[in-house]
Amino acid sequence: xxxxxxxxxxxxxxxxxxxxxxxxxxxxxxxxxxxxxxxxxxxxxxxxxxxxxxxxxxxxxxxxxxxxxxxxxxxxxxxxxxxxxxxxxxxxxxxxxxxxxxxxxxxxxxxxxxxxxxxxxxxxxxxxxxxxxxxxxxxxxxxxxxxxxxxxxxxxxxxxxxxxxxxxxxxxxxxxxxxxxxxxxxxxxxxxxxxxxxxxxxxxxxxxxxxxxxxxxxxxxxxxxxxxxxxxxxxxxxxxxxxxxxxxxxxxxxxxxxxxxxxxxxxxxxxxxxxxxxxxxxxxxxxxxxxxxxxxxxxxxxxxxxxxxxxxxxxxxxxxxxxxxxxxxxxxxxxxxxxxxxxxxxxxxxxxxxxxxxxxxxxxxxxxxxxxxxxxxxxxxxxxxxxxxxxxxxxxxxxxxxxxxxxxxxxxxxxxxxxxxxxxxxxxxxxxxxxxxxxxxxx
Ligand code: NAP
Ligand code: HSE
Numbered sequence: 001x002x003x004x005x006x007x008x009x010x011x012x013x014x015x016x017x018x019x020x021x022x023x024x025x026x027x028x029x030x031x032x033x034x035x036x037x038x039x040x041x042x043x044x045x046x047x048x049x050x051x052x053x054x055x056x057x058x059x060x061x062x063x064x065x066x067x068x069x070x071x072x073x074x075x076x077x078x079x080x081x082x083x084x085x086x087x088x089x090x091x092x093x094x095x096x097x098x099x100x101x102x103x104x105x106x107x108x109x110x111x112x113x114x115x116x117x118x119x120x121x122x123x124x125x126x127x128x129x130x131x132x133x134x135x136x137x138x139x140x141x142x143x144x145x146x147x148x149x150x151x152x153x154x155x156x157x158x159x160x161x162x163x164x165x166x167x168x169x170x171x172x173x174x175x176x177x178x179x180x181x182x183x184x185x186x187x188x189x190x191x192x193x194x195x196x197x198x199x200x201x202x203x204x205x206x207x208x209x210x211x212x213x214x215x216x217x218x219x220x221x222x223x224x225x226x227x228x229x230x231x232x233x234x235x236x237x238x239x240x241x242x243x244x245x246x247x248x249x250x251x252x253x254x255x256x257x258x259x260x261x262x263x264x265x266x267x268x269x270x271x272x273x274x275x276x277x278x279x280x281x282x283x284x285x286x287x288x289x290x291x292x293x294x295x296x297x298x299x300x301x302x303x304x305x306x307x308x309x310x311x312x313x314x315x316x317x318x319x320x321x322x323x324x325x326x327x328x329x330x331x332x333x334x335x336x337x338x339x340x341x342x343x344x345x346x347x348x349x350x351x352x353x354x355x356x357x358x359x360x361x362x363x364x365x366x367x368x369x370x371x372x373x374x375x376x377x378x379x380x381x382x383x384x385x386x387x388x389x390x391x392x393x394x395x396x397x398x399x400x401x402x403x404x405x406x407x408x409x410x411x412x413x414x415x416x417x418x419x420x421x422x423x424x425x426x427x428x429x430x431x432x433x434x435x436x437x438x439x440x441x442x443x
Contacts, residue, residue, distance in 0.1 A: 007323050008043040010070035012092050013082035014054060014063075016190035017106050017133070018045065020312030021080060022056045025319070036323050044070050046083075071095035078322045080315060081105045084194055086113050093118055097127035102322040104315055106133035109198070112207035116220055128325060130318035135208040136161055136287040138310030139303040140317065145215045145291065152293030154216040157255040158441060159289035160282055161208040163306030164191045164199040165231050165251040169270075170283040173239045173248065179232075191285055191306040201230035202251065202268045209253035212289075213266050217257060217349055225351060227267035227413065233434050234270055238364060241392060241405045242436075245362075247272035248280040252439065259294075263352035271439040272362055279441075285310075290441070298443040354413035360389070360440065361408045361416050365423065365433035369395070369402040373428045377404065380422040386411045401430060407438065 009025070011018050022042060025032075029040050045058055046067040064070065071079050071092045079096040081103055083089045089110045096103045098121060105111065111118065111134055122129045132142045136159075145154075160166050164186045171182040183200065186192045191199075198204040206223035213221050231251050242249050252271040257264045273280040278300065282288040287305030292298045304310035367373050374391070381388060387409040396403040408416070416435065423429050 005037070005327065006039040006041055007078065007326060008041045008076050009078045009080065009319065010043055010073060010076035011045040011080045011082060012067040012070055013080075013084065014045050014047050014056070014058065015082065015084075016308050017311045017315065018080070018082040019054060019056045020308035021082065021315045021319075022058065024309070024312045024316060026056075028316075032320065032323075036320065036327065038323060038327050040323070043076055044073065046070055067092050068095055071101075072099055074099075076101065077326055078102045078104060078319060080319070081107055081110075082315070083107075084109070086110050090114050090118075093129070094121050097121040097129060098125050100126045102128040102130065102325060104130045104133075104318040104322060106131070106311055106315060108134040108204065108207035108211055112210040112220075112223060115211070115214060128322065130321055131211070132318045133311050133314035135211050136289055136301070137163060137285075137303065137305040137307065138313045139287060139289065139301045139305070140314070141212070141289050141301055142215065143317075144299070144301060145212065149291065149293050149296055149299070152295045153257075153259060154255075154291060154293055155257055155259060156292040156441075157212055157216060157289065158252055158439075159279060159301075160250055160287045161253050161289070161305065162199055162202075162205045162251060163285035163287060163304065164193075164196070165202075165205070166283065166287065166305065167191060167285045168200070169231060169234070169249060169251065172234070172236060174283070176236055179235075186285075189285070190308050200232045202228045203230075205251060205253050205268045206266075209255055209266050209268055212253070213255050213264070216255065217264060219264070219349060221264070221266045221351065225266075227269060227357075229269040229435075231270055234436075237403065238434070238436070241364065242272050242362070243275070244392065245272070245390070245407065246275055247438070248275050248277075249273075249436065250280060250282075250439075252279075254439075257349055258352070262347060262349040263356060264349040265352040265357050267357070269437050271437050273439045273441075277439075277441065290443070292443065354417070355415070357413040358410055359412075360410055360438040361386075362436040362438055363404075363406045363408070363420075363423075363433050364436075365404050366396060366401050366430045367404050368428045368430060369400055370428070373402075374404075376426055376428055377406070377423065380426060381406075381408070381419050383422065384415045384419040386415050386419045
C-alpha cells in the first residue's frame, strides 16, 4: 500500500452496476473514509464507448477504453470488474490478480466458468477475489454461507436467484401481462443481462447455483452438468392451472446433498410451490434463498436480487472488505478468509444419477380431443412406472384440440424424461409437453 493510506479504486465497466458503484461511493465516501481511516480515490474507469451519455459525472481524464491498463496500473489497488462476459472480464481479472491486487466482481458467468483458475491465480500471486454481488444482488448470501454459517454442512439450499425471471413471472401472474412486454420492462429497469437469454433460459441462475455449490460443498459443477430449464415456455394458462391446484410458479435453483451417500444434485427449473410457502410469496425483482444447515437449521434470506442500487450495495461491501484487507492486518484477514473458504473439501461428493433425483411433476400438453387419448397417455406413463395423481382437461384452440394437465405422484428424473420422449412420439400429442417440477420443501 502507498504510504499516504490512499486506496485507489479502478472500475472496469460503467454500465448499470458500475455507475451505481460510482454514484454510491461518491455519496458515502466521507463516511467510509472516516470509518476506515483511509482516503478513497476513484482513480480510473473503463467503458466501451467514451461518448455514451452516463448518469454519473466522470472526468474525461479518468476514462479509458483500455480495461487491461487499469488492471495492470500500479496506481490502482482495487479493481472492480463490472464489464460482464467471460473473455475480457477474465483477462482483466487474471491480470489484476497476477499483479497482487484485490479484484471485486459481480460476474457469476465468469466465476462459474473460470472460478478454479481465478481462485488459483489469487492464491498464487497473493491477490484476492471478492464476489458478494455475483449471487442474489443485495442479499449478503456469500458472507452468510462463508462466514455466518461456517459451522454448518448444507443438505439443502434452494431459492429464487434471478430477479429478471421473478419479475417476469410475477407480472405474468398478477397482471396477466404478455411475456415479451415484461421482459422489455425488466431490461429497461437494468435487471436483465446484456444477453437476456441467460436470464430467461435459466443459465444465469445456473451460474449462481454453481457459485453457491462451490461455497457450500467445495466443488465446481458446470451448468452443462445440471438440469437447467428456463421460463420461456410458461404461459398465463400455467399460472391458472397452478393456482387451481394451490400452487404458484417460481424459477428455483435447488442444491441438494445427501450426506449419507455424498450424492449432490444441482438443478434449475420452474417449480410449482404451494401458495402458502414463504418463497412463493416473494415477488418482483426480489430473490429468496433458503439455506438448511445441519447446525443452525433453516435460515431464509430475502431481498432485491438485481438492479443498480442493490448490486452496488454488495459491490461496496466487498470494497470495504478489500480496504480493510489492504489497510489493516493483511495476515489476520487472509487467515480468517482461508478458514472459511471451502477450497479443499474434507469429504468429496459426486453428482447424483438422474434416477436418484426424485420428485413430483406437472405436465401440460395439447392433445387431439378424441376418444381414447387419455388412455394412450396413461399407458405411456404407466410404461415408465409414472403414476398419475390428477388430471385437468379443458377445451383449447384450435377446435378439436384439448389442453391436458397432469400431476404425478413421486417419480424420478430418469422415468419422467423417458415418459416425455414417449409422449412426444404419440400422434395425439400435438406439441412438446411442458414439464414443471413440484417443490415439496418442508421449510
Ligand atoms: P452493462 O450495463 O451492460 O455494463 C457493462 C459495462 O461494461 C458498460 O459500461 C460497457 O461500456 C462496459 N464494457 C463492455 N465491453 C467493454 C469493453 N470491451 N471495454 C471496456 N468496457 C466495456 O452491465 P451490468 O448490468 O452493469 O452488469 C455488469 C456485471 O454485473 C455483469 O457481470 C452482470 O452479470 C453483473 N450483475 C449485474 C446485475 C444487474 O442487476 N444489472 C446484478 C448483479 C450482477 P459502455 O457503457 O460504453 O457500453
Ligand atoms: N440478470 C440478473 C438477474 C442480474 O436478473 O438476477 C442479477 O444477477
